[in-house]
Amino acid sequence: MEQQPASGSSWTRTVTKARQWWARTWSFATRRSRSGASRVTSALVPAAVTALCAVLAYVFAELVLGHEDPLFAATAALIALGFNRDPKVRKVLEVAIGCTLGILIGDLMQAVLGQGYWQAVLVVYTSILVARFIDSGATFTLQMSLQSVLVVLLPAAEGGPFTRSQDAIVGGFIALLVTLLMPKNLRKEAATGLRDLYVTLTGALRDCSEALRSHESRTAWMGLVACRGTQTAVENLRKDVKNARELATFSPTKRHARPELDETAHTVEMSDLAVRSMRVVARRVISVIDNGALDDEGTGLLADWFDEAADAVGILGRSLGEPAAAGRHKSLSVARGALGGAAARLDPAELGATTLHAEALVMLLRPMMVDLIEATGSSHDEAVGYLPRL
Template sequence: MPARDRLSSWNRFLRNRFRIGVKRSGASIYPALQMTICAVGAYAFAEYVLGHEGPLFAATAALISLGFSREPRTRRVLEVGIGCTLGITIGELLLQVLGNGLWQAAIVLFSSLMLARFLDRGVIFTTQLGLQSLLVVLLPAPEGGVFTRSMDAIVGGVFALIVTMLAPRDPRREPKSNIRELLSELSAVLRQVADALVRSDSTLAWHALVRARSTQPQLDLLARSIRDAREIARISPAYRRHLAELGDLRGSVGYLDLAIRSSRVFARRTTSVINHASLSDTAVDKVSEVINDTADAVDILARALGGGESQPTRERHLRQARSELAAVGARLHPASLDVHDLYGDALVMLFRPLVVDLLEATGLSHEEAVSYLSEV
């Protein structure tokens, strides 16, 4: 590769990394402020109120419990507190039996790590248990006894929970944003499939399949964000009233997951239908129209589930999305779409589960959703 091309490639790479870094840093300002205030507050409380000298574990426990990780905070707090206490206990017991030294430290650390993995799969729990048992063997006990560090860890965890409860940020914001992004992708996939049919371009349909498959990280992120939001709502008095709405969102996400999976199957079948030229021009027009109408309904559903409007507005959007999806379902019969080929029949039949999944995402039961489909 010529030097100029290498330099250009490096410039693009650095610019991209810079943009990503700026975006990531901007999104982390609020969590970083939370972590800073929480860690300093926990340290100050342990030092000035409890009288512990240099309570670093209060600050580190607060940082770990809040963190930038998407693991539930309550679990992290418990892992830090219990892991720290249990690690100190094990370290102290083995210290009495083995004494201190490097080979004793190796035995203590290995035993602690194996016990931690036996008790729980949590990475933080394992790390805390192993670290604390090791420190007991290698370092002199702090003033007040070895369990002073355990108390500091509990202080840090409690401060993290308090900050979480008092956080002014609406826990619904992130999952709703993730839902909008996911449904935007689903809508784009459907429109791309419809466009592929109109153009008779199987490669474009395959690209739609690849795009649908690439939504899995978004689905995983959405599930985690709803789980975290529900946890915050449960422990925060200010947001407990949103638990029911978050529960509805969690139910809808399960059906959206199924709809995404159905879209992948449908896109793959579309590729085969195009390759076999299985649809007449009239059928192509009608099927593509149905797909585009479904994409329009998905856009409305995104506003209903991912918008920040009031409850009446949200319900209105849900009813509108349900109505449009029901209209699509009533047309999903091969004969109604001028489809008279086995490949085309299969394509229409594969689209029906996707519409049912979307109808269920609007709040209908499975039986109610199926009742909107045209009988075959």
């Protein structure tokens, strides 16, 4: 009778552990299924483009050039196009050249040295050295060595020693052509990145407001840390804009987007300056709070200003995410007005900044607001014109 509770307790623990294990397993499987479904959904169009590109390269080399089993045309197209959601012109061109050069080196050395194992070692060795001489990228080296070793190990092509080199050129050219002509919104990635960046900036302004109201500098530290973490996002924005401008330059169907991308590039630079200024502002807010440099009236006035600025910056972030140019420009004019209204109040006397620390805080806000107004498309002189004279 005394052992029954122990047995029951052991059974209960076993059942509890089994349920916990099943819950963890089910949660893991659910997360993996959702992430997998998300990847499949985002891959529908790229998968179709990649498949069509590979088969098109094969068909062209077989029917137009008359090559028998032109597998290198399909493989070169697949490797050059890769499996990116939005293939980059420079990347596609780089990989295509790497594939072609690797096959060409294999063809040349096979014609001179013949086919065999030691020839394969020499071909791969030479391909790696040539690739490292031409480009520092690991992908370029991999493609050259991979294609060259396949050339010397597979049976010789019936169409001649350089048939496979021609197939690689066909595959790379078709991959590049598809990349240039594939319809896409060149500004989409940058718009998403800018919207996320301004969400962070808006949050930092809210943190500064809350820090002033609660006299708690740690809240401002949270905003400072968030702004410090945006540098990678800004660098990614620059890369996105650079890739989009590159595609707009070379694609005959997307050159009309170049002026819009130039505006976006300017917005990214001004946004970067604004975020950098926000870091300095957050540090100054921390100093003002820790040193008690504001009285109750000044604290309330500056906290209200940070809330107003956060509202204006939120409008700017949503405006930059507008997909259509007409709607975006209209929204940016609203954001410009809101930002200009906040900038017009940046007078230390009006905001109750009567000490040196408080005055310094207000003065640091002025260049930040100029950068934000310029991010809406205004000129520097127009942006400075919103500031009150001191």
